[in-house]
Structures are given as structure tokens and as C-alpha cells.
Amino acid sequence: MKFWDITKISLKNMKNNKLRTVLVWFMLFIMCTIILTVLTVGIRTVDFFNANLNGSKMESQDLTIECMPNERNAIDNFFTVPQIKRWQDTVLAKFPNLNIITMHCRGSIGNIDSKASSVVLTDTNYNMLHDRQDYLLDGRMWTGEDKNKPFVWVNKSYAESYKVKVGDIVPLKIEDENYGTYLYLEIVGIVDNVVPITDYYLPNIICDNVYMQNKGAKVTEINFVEPITGEGLNFSSWQKLKSFINKYNDYDEITKTGSIAVVSVATVYDFVFYIMIVVVFIAVIIALVVILLSIGAVANSIQITVEQNASFFGMMKAIGMRSSCLYNIVYIQSVLIIFAAVACACGVTFGILSAMSPWVLSIFSSIGAVGLTINLAIPVWLPFVVFAVLVCMVILWTSKSLRAVDKKDVISMINEVGQ
């Protein structure tokens, strides 16, 4: 029997049983919509976390590791890399004539470096700095006029490491609870490398404590500014991140002894991982429940379809139809309904997710993660997988149901009329 003729009979069958066909389609449509929505959100959430921890190049990592506590880089990378452009736009608007350094990376770090080479100076410190004009390599030294101004001095090694120069703008994160509050400081001078000045070392970065206090920084603690260049860290996988944490496992001790509470990478990792596990777990549970319901509903529907059509199948067999054709009639019927259900579900899921996107982004904004975007598009392969799973399921169940009917004699099938 030709394929088109089988399809035609399938279509006629569906037409004969309009109500059941529509109900089965509707049921599958609802279930496919739920499955597609839940799995898309789950998959895209995982993609989102991976993408935001994978944004940088490996070659930058070494440089960064040498220069600053690396764990914090990961945190900053996670939260702030997407914000860089916004910063740049802001700074450019504020200082259009300035040569802005490459701001590919994060703003600042806490004092978790045991060398403690970055401090905010008191007036006395500033005066001392003013007195040591001989260490000035570029720009100018501090004067009384610089009080309460957004200026910063960096030492030579720092400037070389991060390729910054006088006139560049560097971001400084204020150590408060509002993660993502930054100040922008202009480099006005570059001094010689760390040298002994009386009983302390000249810091890597020097800025005005009064200015910072006015901006809400906790200057009773030690605040630091440490802009870096490059593109930050690259974590291509969770395993790499985990090994990275292990490499710097002494970080926890430092945190405990430090005066500033710092969120460690380990805690971020665990937090993110926990969120992912929960999201994926919920998604999988919902998807499984819906799939089980789908199986039950579709199986029941197929069973009824086959039983109610037993007489028709018997008649067709009586005039010479082979069993394989009967199977194909039901298969095609099922595949057509599933295809229609999945196609419609794709459209509705697209609408649901489009409506969800602004809501998700507003949540990101509320936690300070401005600039982050999540791609809630349905993965192209997902509808095909859902379709394939449903088709396989239907074929299995159809075969089972039809086998029970088909093993009867033709006349018994015909006599199923009205049953």
C-alpha cells in the first residue's frame, strides 16, 4: 500500500474521531508546552552560569594570578564583567577627553594579599608622599589641593603590569554591601616601585580617604584600588574552577584572619552549583512528571483508538490489508497529532519565555547584576528530542495495543463492532 494512501486513511480516521483527536492534541500540546518551557529554563540557566564564568582568556590568567588574589577575580569576573561596557560608557560620558584604560576587567579587591601593599592614605601619608618628589616618575605628586578629589597614584610596577598611565580612569569598588558600587579615579601620578619611607612601604595605589569616606567607603578598614588590564580569568568548566580553588586553598585561612569579610570563590561556586542543582532538579522532576502523564494519556488514547477501530481494521484486513499497513495507519495518525502538538507548543513556549525574559532581567538588576542577559530561546534540538521521545513512546505503545488486536482472527476483529 502506498504511503500517501495510508496517510489518507489516517487523516480520514482522525476526521472521523474529531473530538478524540482534538482532545489528544490538546493534552499533548499542554504537556509539550510545559516540558519545553521547563527544560528550556533549566538548560538556559545552566548555560547562563557557564557563560558568565567562561568569559575570559586563559593567557590573562597568569598575569592576574601574579598580581592579585585570584579567588576574588573569579567573583568579580562573575558579577562584573558584563558591567564593563556600562562603566566604560559612563566614564566616557564623564571624561570624554581622557584616555581610558582598557577596562575589560573588574574593579577592586579586598586586602587579602598578605603583602598589603595598597592603602588609603591619611593626611600625614599624603604629606609624606608630597615630600618625596624624587620618587615621582610621571604626572605630579599629591598637593593639598588634591584633598577630596577622585585622584589616584600608582607605583611603577603596577602601572607597567596593568599598562596604565597618567590620565587613565580606574574603577574603585567601595566595600559596602551593595555589590557593584564603584567610584572612578583618575591616575594623576606614577611613583617608583615600593621603597622604604621611614617605617612603611609606599603603597601600590594611593587615593584620598576623605573623598572615599564621602562616597560611603569604610575607610576605617583598609580599602584598595587595583585596576587590571587583560580580559580576566577563564574558567572553561566547573572542574577547572574547582581545581583553581584547590590551588589557592590557603585563601580560606587568609579570609579568617583578615579584617574584611570576603566572599570566597568556594562559597560562590557552592552557591551557584547549589542553584543549578536545584533548578535542574526541579526542571527534571517537572519534566518527568509531565512525561509520565503524557505517556499515560497517550497510551490510554492509543488503546481506545485501537479498540474502537478494531472493526475498521478487521474490515480492512478482510479486503486484504496487511498488518504492517494497519500499524502504519495508527503510527501516522499519532505522529501527525504529536507533530501538531509539538509545533504549537513551540510557538506558545516562545511566547511564554519572551514574556519571562524582562522579568528575569529585572531580577538580575535588583541584585546588582546589571548588564547580564539570559538567553531564554528554546534550544533548537529540544523540540526534536521531545518529538522523537513522544513518537518512540507512541510507536511502542501502538505496537503493543495493535498486537493485542491483530493477533485475533480477522472475523473477530470485524465483530468488535460497537464494543
Place this chain on the structure above:
Amino acid sequence: MIKLTNVNKVYGKGESSVHALKDVNLELPSGKFIAIVGKSGSGKSTLMNIVGALDSCTSGEVEIDGEVLNSKTANQLADYRNKKIGYIFQSFYLEPTFTVLENVAMPMTIAGVNRKVREEKAMKAIESLNLVDKAHKKASELSGGQKQRVSIARALVFDPDIILADEPTGNLDSQNGQEVIALLQGICDSGKTVLLVTHNIDDARKTDMMVEIKDGVISNIIYNDEETKKAAQHLSDYDENGDLIDKSQDQTQDLPQSSDKSENIDIKKGDGKNIVSDNDKTNDLLSEHIFEKI
């Protein structure tokens, strides 16, 4: 030639089993109009279904034109039903949403015949049954008589050797019933074997021979000559219990003598209950059968 050898059919298992056919041995000639008659539950439909490969026998052998059905695979049996047999059912079993043309062409559709060819042939069959104006109407829009004619057209469209008709007049009024029987007679006249299962003795007597089944056993074979066929117009139906009844004793005077057609018929003895009929015994047996019902 339709040949059944020691055919048994048992439905169910154990104590609840029903022995529908018991050691049936029967040879039916090709090209004849043959009626199978008997009470409800006597096994006549079972016999026809086994011949048509709609049902399988529990034991024994069914041979059609030299081919043994028992040894055929499911697909071979499907092809056999498709090309060798034409079925006419009491309930028509047309697909209501298909047009008359599509229904008639269905056996050829199943066989994968090209659409143009099958529609041409189906149209010819429809024309031969005076249904041209209904060709593109849906089967559900037809009257009972028209549906049965469509059913006959479908049975004929693939030019099968054997036509099996199971109570084809059962759902029809008298006039339509007569038309259907006439059509079947015409089909037989064209050289095909027509096997008619019926309760209606009038219809049965219009055939070339009657095979009566009683409790799964061939109890009688009656050969109808032309006079008997005429007399059949006056014979009554089976009664409500399905028993053969004779409304007129006078008609027994016109009962047929052994027909010259009977030389083609060979009824074999089964388990001893089946009747062996030959030319000499035919008339006596027929008389005996009719009178025992009076």
C-alpha cells in the same frame, strides 16, 4: 475448487469451548452459486469465514484451487483475501467518510495499484451496478440497498475468483434483497464461485446447491435445478428460531430431482454424521429434510 478436509473449529478452551465445526469434509465446485444454510450458531458463517481466511480452523486442511490456506503466512493470506476473495457482508462495512469510488477501489488501493488505474476499474464496477451518480457521494449518504451494491462492487473490483456473501440481504428490504440475489446470480453466471450464507431458504433455493449445516456438521446437500429455483419464490424463510420451515406441502411436489449439476459435487463423509450425497440419493434426502420440518 474449494476443498475442506477434516476441518474442525473450536472456540474457547476447556469446558466453555464450543465446537463450531466438526470434521467437516466438503468439496465445492468452482463457478457455482452455493448457499450455506443452517440455524443460528450451526457453523455456517464459521465455514464461510474459514474458506475466506477470515478465520482459521483449529484442525484440518482448507484448500482453494490447489492452494492450502493453512500453510500460508499472514501476508500471503492478506494477499489471498485481497485478490482471490471478494467479501459481501450483511453490515456492508464500508468506510462512511470515503466516497463510493474510494470504497470500491479500496482493495486495489491496498494492493498499491496506481490511482488512475484503480479509479478506472472501480468506476467500471460502479457502472455495472448502476451507481454512477453516487460515485462521488460518501458511503454514509447511501441507502441500505445502495450500500450493499457498493459492497458488491468492492467485492468484484479486483476480479476475484470467489465471492463470499454473509447474509447480504439481512439488512435489506425484500426488493433490495431480491436485487442483491439477482446480482450474485449474475456474478456466478460470469464464471465466479459465489458462496452465500443465508437464513432465507427462498434465497438459498435460487442457488445451484444448498449446503445445510447442523451443529457444526454438514447435514444435507441439496441441488437446485431450475424448477426448484422457481419454486423458491414461494418458500418461506426460516422461522424465528432459525429452523427451516415449509409453508406449503404442495411445494414439496415440485421438489427437484437430482440435478445434472450434482455430478460436479462430491460430499465426503466426515465423522459419520455428515451425509454422503450422490445423484441417486439427492432427491430422497431433500424430501426427507423438508418433510421432517413439517
